[in-house]
Amino acid sequence: MDERVREHAEVLVDWSARVEAGDNVVLRVGPDAHDLAVAVAEALGEREANLLATYSSGEVERAYLTAHGGEFDPDPGHERALLEETDVYLSLGGGRNTSATADVPGETERAYRRARTEIREARFDTRWVSTVHPTRSLAQQANMAYEEYQEFAYDAILRDWASLADEMAKLKDLLDEGDEVRLVSSGTDLTMRIEGRTAVNSAASVAYDSHNLPSGEVFTAPYATEGEVTFDVPMTLRGEAVRNVRLEFADGEVVDYGAGQGADVIGEILETDEGARRLGELGIGMNRGIDRYTDNILFDEKMGETVHLAVGRAYDACLPEGETGNESAVHVDLIADVSEDSRLEIDGDVVQRNGRFRWEEGFDG
């Protein structure tokens, strides 16, 4: 076995999910994530956890959904019972075709997701972690050769997470103490209030309220946004290429928007509901193992020297106890490269310039 697969499994089981003896573990396996599943099973055996593997195939889901009449059972009791007794839920993504469910009618998919609200919440109540096994289909999506993609993915995943968590804690502290963030870059001059909000040090571990591997970002829930912002990282949203999105905010709401490509998709998203026109997240990518965009949000939004903003739903972890932040049926991330001609200020102090933080070598305050 490729030693990197074994290391990936160990990071996932120990650092990310903190698996202990006797834990009831569900291992969700994509059809091409088999090798990683074998390595994770070995790690779970060593730690004497209980293992149940589930099979997550886009083709199986497509067959089920397209044949179904559309009135989905909101309480599939066996799946709920399973999750209620589950301590750790490890999702190993990796299919053979990232478009496997492309022809499922949107209405069917939405009905299915709506019906599965309780199942999803039961999953979120476990120590869940989502990762991907680098597959040929993900390499294709990233426009890379297979071996090239493996190197890319493992560079992102096999970090010194404890040390990155320490570095990210510095930014989290600054955000927690600050009242206002200003982002200035080419086509961007945006201010956001963050007073009273708590940043999440997303260090790829349930111990940090962080559920993705790789991770490597610090995020919070901004409000009262003013100004304009341009997102220059290319991406695909709802099957459409989107380039150079520009949003203009007044009083916390999007009042104008445009895009070099895909403006119709952006318009559609902003029309979803009221919350879709306000920000739900400000995230600062700090994973320097990710050195290029691959049109996969799990990686792109964590890339070092990028900043992302999401329109839509805010995460509870960032909000004061009992307060509901921005609510919406969507949460759509858009990403800006801040490696050049950029600065990030907190209460007027520059904390990052041209991608370098103030505690880093090469920072030019």
Add this chain to the structure above:
Amino acid sequence: MDERVREHAEVLVDWSARVEAGDNVVLRVGPDAHDLAVAVAEALGEREANLLATYSSGEVERAYLTAHGGEFDPDPGHERALLEETDVYLSLGGGRNTSATADVPGETERAYRRARTEIREARFDTRWVSTVHPTRSLAQQANMAYEEYQEFAYDAILRDWASLADEMAKLKDLLDEGDEVRLVSSGTDLTMRIEGRTAVNSAASVAYDSHNLPSGEVFTAPYATEGEVTFDVPMTLRGEAVRNVRLEFADGEVVDYGAGQGADVIGEILETDEGARRLGELGIGMNRGIDRYTDNILFDEKMGETVHLAVGRAYDACLPEGETGNESAVHVDLIADVSEDSRLEIDGDVVQRNGRFRWEEGFDG
């Protein structure tokens, strides 16, 4: 999709498992049974059942078991909770290597099976059905080309099950009314008591207490066996080739044994416990879709014109209410070809001669 895969899925879901709308279904998928899983998911969607797919890989199991210290949790609560809320459990066998767990220490495997007694019983409390998707590794085990094996497997699986069930009911009635069975063939003259026992019409459907697809046998639980029997169908037991096994019975117990090959394995099995020296099953294969031995007990024991006997555990379904039949940790089937120079008598009446039943054309009473 190969139309036979779709037919297989429909037989499994409708005839075998009697799936209805709202049923909570677990679909256990082997790594190479993906295509059948897609077809079954489609059938389950059409019938509006709830689907949860699990992943059953010998390689994942091997990694887990060999890494584990060996003290397995007898109550993995999440898996038990899942099965307790499961109505239908469909197992789709199909790996890439039938020897995937060959190097797991026997002691580890036995400890794991012992620990999983309750899990197994919870599964047996569902409407469970086991089938296999014809894979390249099964073709290899059967010493056949892949396409040849597909034809073989679908001939066995895609039967007119209702009509076969009717035919098998005739034999079941004769066995239920009879007191004694005598089997005479080359190297065989054996009598068994069956008075008070109930035969199972194993028609590949939970409606008939039958949990294998393919099936096609009638079986009962004999006792007070006397005489000798030779099993001429070649097979592999515990990794060893076994040929021409001969057992001699007195007073219901094996008093002597021999084999053209593999006598040591037979001796080992007979030494397991007291029950391992008595018969637990007399089965009569009636599936004429199976026309050759493939060293796979799921198929071989159902083959038309064969009779099999198992040493070890008897099935409760054959016993009078409240009676425990022969008990043992093992249940090992051995098979005899009865297509030539053979006859099966019930209370002195010949019901099958040279593979033909008395109600069939060509029967020579």
